[in-house]
Amino acid sequence: MRYLLVGAILLLPLQGCGSRGAAGEVPAIQSALSLLRSDTITKLEILYVPMEICTFLPLSPDGVERSCRYRIILEQFRGSKFRDDLISALEKSDMRPSTEEGDLRWACIFYDTGNERALTMYFDGFGQVGLIGGAPVTHKRRPALGKLRLVMLLERRCASLWE
DSSP states (O other): OHHHHHHHHHHGGGGGGGOOOGGGOOHHHHHHHHHHHSSOEEEEEEEEOOTTSOOSSOOOHHHHHHHOSEEEEETTOTTOHHHHHHHHHHHTOOEEEOSOOOOEEEEEEEEETTSOEEEEEEEETTSSEEEETTEEEEEOOOTTTOSOHHHHHHHHHHHHHHO
């Protein structure tokens, strides 16, 4: 009985690590996908701080918003092709819950019909870690993929605007 109790106590901290919804999905991603698929989100603001910009400390969400060098606003996000591409990239993302946040360089801030923030996503420049709706996530590292699909989409679509 004592060993059973000790085992249960040792496993208790791991309980939150596997907090996934149906089909092994990360709850924060499922929540974000539901919101993005709805007609609630009308506008997207993309912020970017280039990796060449050195900072003393890793950038937090506030740091990205204060220090961004580039800001792209999609006023008509709801009906855009970018919306479909972003949903697809998020659906195919291979992420898990995490405790690390990293040096954030990308921000996606989604606004609802009342022009209020409805969802935020932040990612590091390597596309390995980030925050979705405030929940830390980590990309399951796969050498073949490298970066998170969502970050690759942002780089591919946005980089030409500031190069």
